[in-house]
Amino acid sequence: MNASNPASLYADHVNVQRSRADEALARGGFDHLVAPSGTLHYQLFDDRDYPYVVNPQFKAWLPLTRNPGSWLVYTPGQKPKVIYLQPFDYWHVVPEAPSGDWVEHFDITVIRKAEEALQHLPKDAARCAILGEPQSTVGAFAPNNPPAVVNYLEYHRAYKTPYEIAMMRAATRIGVRAHRTAERLFRAGSSEFGIHLGYCQSAGQDANDLPYSNIIALNEHSAVLHYTDRDRVPPKQAHSFLIDAGASFHGYACDITRSYAHDSGSEFQAMIEATDAAQLKMCDQVRAGTDYKQIHLDAHLALAGILKDFGLINVTPEIAVETGVSSAFFPHGIGHGIGLQVHDVAGFAESDHGGTIPKPDGHPYLRLTRVLEPGMAVTIEPGIYFIDMLLDELKDKGFGPSVNWDRVAQFKPYGGIRIEDDVVCTEGAPANLTREGFAEAS
Structure with a gap:
C-alpha cells in the first residue's frame, strides 16, 4: 500500500x-x-x-x-x-x-x-x-x-482505512486554516457573525458544506455548549473566544475546538493553558486496549484538579468527582467517534451483532463506550464552563459549600473553555490529526 x-x-x-x-x-x-x-x-x-x-x-x-x-x-x-x-x-x-x-x-x-x-x-x-x-x-x-x-x-465503520485517515487529514488542513483566520478576527475585534463569515471564507465552505453548525462564542456565550446565535455586533469588551468548528473533505469531517483569552496575561489564559496540558495527556490515552469510558472518568478527575488549583472548589478533586460537583463544570462527554459523520455511529455497540455497552452511572452525555482499537478515530474535548443552571443545581442539592462562589463570579464573564482534537488510535502512539495540522500550518 x-x-x-x-x-x-x-x-x-x-x-x-x-x-x-x-x-x-x-x-x-x-x-x-x-x-x-x-x-x-x-x-x-x-x-x-x-x-x-x-x-x-x-x-x-x-x-x-x-x-x-x-x-x-x-x-x-x-x-x-x-x-x-x-x-x-x-x-x-x-x-x-x-x-x-x-x-x-x-x-x-x-x-x-x-x-x-x-x-x-x-x-x-x-x-x-x-x-x-x-x-x-x-x-x-x-x-x-x-x-x-x-x-x-x-x-x-469505527475502524478507519488509511484512505479515510487521509481524507480526515485533508479536512483538518482546511479546518486549521479557517481556525487561524477566526483567531485573527477575534483579536481584531470582530463580531461572532463576522468571525463566522471569515471562517467560512477561509475554509471555502458554507453552512451546507460544513460538517456541523459553527459554534462561535464570545465571552459568556461560551457557557452555552451549542451556541449558534452569532451576535452581529461585537461586545463592548471582549474577554474570551470559544470556537468549535470543523470542515469537510470528500464526505469526511474534522471537529476542532479552541479557546482564547483576550488578555494573554489573565488568569483565564492560565486556565486555558492548564486545560490544554491536561487535554494532551488525555489524547495520549487513545491507545489500543484503553476503555474510552475510563478516559472520560479520568478527565473529570483532571479537570477537578484544575478547578481546585484555581480556587474554584473547596473540596478535593476526588470528592468533587464522587459528589457530582465536577459534572456541573464539565457536563458533557469527553468526545465521540468521528469520520463520515461528525458524531460517528456505533459508539455504544457491544459487538458487530448488536447490543449496547452502557454509559457510566451519572454520565448520560458520553457518546462512546467502546474499548479503543487500532484504526478508531475519536475526539478528545474536555471543558470547564460556568453555567448558571448547573451551578444553581449544586446549591439546590446542598453542595454549595463545595464551591468558591466569589471565584466563580470572577470567571463567569469568560463563559468557559473547551479544547478538542481528533485523534486516531494506532498500534503504537496515537496520531493527533489536529495537532499535526496546526504544526504543519505553522
Missing part, C-alpha cells in the same frame, strides 16, 4: 468496503447491498428544499456528496455499480459527468430521471438490503435497513 498515493489508498478502501459488505449480506441473508444517495426534501407548506445531506452508507463507498437521486449497488463477486443521476435541468446546477479516481472501481450508468433507476436496480427488491431514509424510495425499492446488516457495517 502506498500511503502517498491517494488512488492506491482508495482502491484498498473499496476492497475493504466490499469485504465488509460480503459479510454483512451473509449475516442478513441478502443477495445485494443497495444504498441510495438520498433525496431532496421540500419544507412543509413550501416549495423550498431543505439542505441536502448525503446518505452515509452511500458516501462510505464514494467521494460524492452532492448527488441526490443516485444509487450504489453491490453484489458479492461483482464489480460495484453506481446509478448516477444527471438530470436534464435548467433550474439547478446538474452534477458533472462522473470523473476522478473512484470511477474505475465501479460500473457506472447515467440516468436522466430518478425513476429510471428502477431499470438498473436488482430484479427482486426482497433480496436486497436497502440502506437509507424512507424518502429514498423508487418503486418497490424502499429502504428496509435490516439490523443484521446495519449493525455489522456500522460497528466496523
